[in-house]
Amino acid sequence: MNKSFLRASCALFAALCIVQLAACKSAPKATAAPQSFNDAVRTAASALITQVKRQEGITGRAVGMAGLGGKTILMLDPVVDANTAEVNQSSLAVERILAEEATRISEGQWSVLPLSLETYDSARYVISGAILYTVNPEQAADKHKMYKLALAAVERKSGKVVASSEAWIADRKIDVTPTASYSDSPMYLKDKRVAGQIETAQMAPGNQADPEYFNSLPTASLITEADKAYEAGQLEQALGMYKTASLRPDGQIMKTYAGLYQTNRRLGKLNEAEIAFGQLVNIGYQNNNISTKLIFGVASTDFVNDNELRAQYSIWLRQIAKLFARSEGCLIIAGHSSKTGSANFNDQLSLQRATTVQRIMQKDFPQIQRRSRAVGRGWTENIVGTGTDDLQDAIDRRVEFRLTDCAKL
Template sequence: MNKNNGGLSSSLGAAARALALVLIALSLFACKSTQQKTTAAPLSFADAVRTAANSLMNQVKKQEGVTGMAVGIATGKTVFMLDPVVDANTAEVNQASLAVEKILREEAAKVSDRYVFVPLTLENYDGAKYVVSGAMLYSAFTDGEKAGKDKMYKLALAVIERKSGKVVASSDAWISDKKIDVTPVAAYQDSPMYLKDKRVEGQIETAQMSPGQQADPNYFDSLPTASLLTEADAAYEAEKLEQALGMYKAASLRPDGQIMKTYAGLYQTNRRLRKFSEAEVAFGQLVNIGYQNNNISTKLFFGVASTDFINDAELRAQYAIWLRQIAKLFARSSGCLIIAGHSSHSGSANFNEQLSLQRATAVQKIMQKDFPQIQQRSKPIGYGWKENIIGSGTDDLQDAIDRRVEFKISECGKL
């Protein structure tokens, strides 16, 4: 009896171990089927986006089959909410972002006719099964013989399950095109600052995650407010300025809505509506938040190889407001600042260091009227191209962010 029971127990134990191995194998297969796939060889912009998009949507389709997820039974549709693809360097949504979204929709329709893409809005939020997040990076190429030598664009995409916040599919692709259309859409083109904050950084990080990882909480938890801001941007693009203003104001009342993007929207919308005093108040709030996050990266555009601001009367009028508000902020605070000048990667290193220093010094002089102690509490520094973000040296819109002056908070004893 005991001997037979021992044999039976041994058999059951062996069967259990075999079953466990089968389950592990199936689990590994499921994970493998949704692993991020990188195209080693760079492709043209359109081909790279199609490759990444097709891979992404096929991963979702396989994931549904492996896990038995019956999505959209009531409607027969699987709803994907599309968060605008962001430029990882400038934190802007641009024309290349819109092109990615168009191709993504086309490739999704090829994979399944029940895949439906909707904009990121509050109305669509609860009904969406997934959120699609993306980022366009410009960084050193990491594959093949040219690894680390050349910088090029790379698209990273991720699909996040809305309820759990987990990444269920991801893909990326390198882009061989040296230039893409980085013209910002209106809501970003009119912004007075580059709006890179914790939410945007979280979006960029999430877009590069592998399946199974949890989306960055700074990004994922703020999606409802981001939905409202995306709607406001859409209204702004459509010239529905009063509607956009109402949405930006509503976002500012939300606990997680008091961010740079909100106040940039309030500034530019009020300005377009010729509510100039309200616009300046909004810019002051934007500067305060930038001060708290040590990110006051204003879009002060200079002429190529010049210390003069770009020859645009409208922009110069805005620059006067921006510099006045920044000066007043530091005048009433006890902090000190570094005025950091930068230049694009064209011309000699020595010339650009001098040019960027002259730009920073020119800005310091303009701010002195509203910040009388600026000579004692600030230091202009010329970085030349040492801290280029793009570094293409094209001297056009693509590397405009390299020709910038930004403000960095510093301990007064370290100036």
């Protein structure tokens, strides 16, 4: 055979291999054109599952190999709202549609199952998802933020992202009602693990999943099961699982201690609940993220007129005050408000709310006037910014506590 022909053939084969590998590394994203929520989710889910199916073919693995009932298992980590770090009703809708698309595209050979210890070892892939609220660069004429769903499939054994997709959502509002375990949380629970999940959900194929997120998946499976028990009213069972998670090194996350606080409180174990909240504050302190769900009356500096919530607020502020009283640093207490009314009004209102909180904490933090500063951010640091004054922008009306250098007060 002619040597030149052989060289040309080898070069062509190599080029084809490079093209094939490049295609695997940069799988096509879902359409950037905004769609209704259900259509957008189905578009992203279909694109992701199709890529996973192609991946199975490229690597030569049989679709029905190893798994419960002979099926390939795709284990779904609860889809998280990137703004609030919560799992909400839209998250559950994404999970339902993903399961439907996996069944349809695999012709019943795959199963999408919830994250759990029972299915973890038999799962071939973990699906990581996040709902973001951001600017769509393809919509140049529309400067408003839009919802976007990002999905990634991670090979469980290697931690490698093998497929990814995204879809823009045209709906201005989606159902952001948190599930019970998040609705009852005293804080927004965005820590390093959640940040890693959000990052992983947006990764292109070929990347390694965020290690802090990926390595914590077995413990996250336990916490997810505890959340489900909590939501089902099986409080003692939930408490046992949250306690087990707290004994694991990678269980030292905000979600674990929020779960312990909520469950102990509902069981009437108020002392244990306060201890758990103190541990939650410590982890928030380490992440420099103590973002409490203190709810004020509309256009008011008084807490909402709910005796149970006010009793909880006393616990929260007492533990936060005690933590900072023990620390050596100083504290910024930042009040925030949603984007309704004038900027000047909201600047003043958010400052007055922060000052109210500062005054309440003085009993347990006698040096608070010297070692803290109350500031009003108004709407300048809105995360959502819709100005709807409902669940959608509730995080914009938060009070944050952040450690700072005393020289900067």
